[in-house]
Amino acid sequence: MAESKRVLLASPRGYCAGVDRAVETVERALDKHGAPVYVRKEIVHNRHVVDTLTDRGAVFVGETDEVPEGAIVVFSAHGVSPEVHRTAAQRSLKTIDATCPLVTKVHQEAKRFARDDYDIVLIGHEGHEEVEGTAGEAPEHIQLVDGPDAVDQVQVRDPERVVWLSQTTLSVDETMQTVHRLREKFPLLNDPPSDDICYATQNRQVAVKAMAPRCDLVIVVGSQNSSNSVRLVEVALQNGAKASHLVDYAREIDLAWLDGVTTVGLTSGASVPEVLVRGVIDLLAEHGFNDVETVTTAEETLTFALPRELRPARN
Ligand code: 0CN
Numbered sequence: 001m002a003e004s005k006r007v008l009l010a011s012p013r014g015y016c017a018g019v020d021r022a023v024e025t026v027e028r029a030l031d032k033h034g035a036p037v038y039v040r041k042e043i044v045h046n047r048h049v050v051d052t053l054t055d056r057g058a059v060f061v062g063e064t065d066e067v068p069e070g071a072i073v074v075f076s077a078h079g080v081s082p083e084v085h086r087t088a089a090q091r092s093l094k095t096i097d098a099t100c101p102l103v104t105k106v107h108q109e110a111k112r113f114a115r116d117d118y119d120i121v122l123i124g125h126e127g128h129e130e131v132e133g134t135a136g137e138a139p140e141h142i143q144l145v146d147g148p149d150a151v152d153q154v155q156v157r158d159p160e161r162v163v164w165l166s167q168t169t170l171s172v173d174e175t176m177q178t179v180h181r182l183r184e185k186f187p188l189l190n191d192p193p194s195d196d197i198c199y200a201t202q203n204r205q206v207a208v209k210a211m212a213p214r215c216d217l218v219i220v221v222g223s224q225n226s227s228n229s230v231r232l233v234e235v236a237l238q239n240g241a242k243a244s245h246l247v248d249y250a251r252e253i254d255l256a257w258l259d260g261v262t263t264v265g266l267t268s269g270a271s272v273p274e275v276l277v278r279g280v281i282d283l284l285a286e287h288g289f290n291d292v293e294t295v296t297t298a299e300e301t302l303t304f305a306l307p308r309e310l311r312p313a314r315n
Pocket residue numbers: 018019043044045046077078100103130168169225226227228229269270271
């Protein structure tokens with residue numbers, strides 16, 4: 001008899017506290033103020049979330065200069081630079097800031113180390129909105145390093161006054177390699193006061209590591225521009241999965257991927273609604289993968305309060 005086909009379902013997966021808050025911020029703003037509600041950039045990096053909110057009346061723009069004077073604009077979970085706040089104020093926009101508090105924490109660290117005149121090495125992906133926002137807090141003090149190979153180019157004024165910070169959604173292992181290279185070059189390199197790679201990014205990677213060695217294939221639900229989702233594919237491949245693919249929707253699964261496969265691992269990025277994972281589970285069941293086993297490596301309970309503008313008024 002053929003070995004039974006099964007699905008390993010990673011836990012935790014999907015929405016983190018910051019994404020939950022950011023998506024709810026746009027929904028509540030629409031309820032309270034009616035459409036349109038403008039949103040600068042994708043509220044979170046997920047196609048389905050952006051399309052669904054667009055249908056409800058959210059208008060996603062690239063920059064605040066596309067928002068009519070005096071209108072409401074929501075800033076995305078990934079954060080914005082002070083310059084974006086300034087230009088929004090000049091246009092008299094009513095801003096609601098859905099920046100994840102864990103991104104704001106990195107902004108505060110950047111401001112503090114810049115004030116103390118450190119050179120700040122920000123590890124992150126060139127062009128990603130989060131590092132643009134963080135770097136904008138102290139452009140004179142911050143240089144971006146996009147992975148271990150970029151360390152060779154780093155120059156500092158005083159090797160005794162250097163600190164590294166990072167984007168919240170990186171690969172933990174690759175970031176540690178980058179830090180190792182930095183420390184070889186600058187032995188007195190300072191660490192951030194607390195982890196910048198957030199709990200959700202870390203937990204999703206740990207769960208994938210736990211299941212990857214047992215998997216012929218790991219399917220990650222998430223969008224191509226979602227850093228933390230893309231990292232889960234890399235982590236799966238680096239930790240023993242024979243193959244791994246990123247899909248926005250179940251319909252993107254190429255059935256040829258399932259040829260000869262007995263165990264499929266399934267997870268999703270921090271910006272991915274659970275309904276999309278359900279879609280993949282249903283499709284896999286149609287192809288004989290009926291046995292679903294959850295692989296749990298952590299429990300998550302963190303939640304964040306909504307932005308002040310949307311909290312119920314206190315008596
Ligand atoms: O997919 P996301 O919107 O963003 P990245 O993984 O690309 O940073 O997930 C939420 C993360 C934040 C902030």
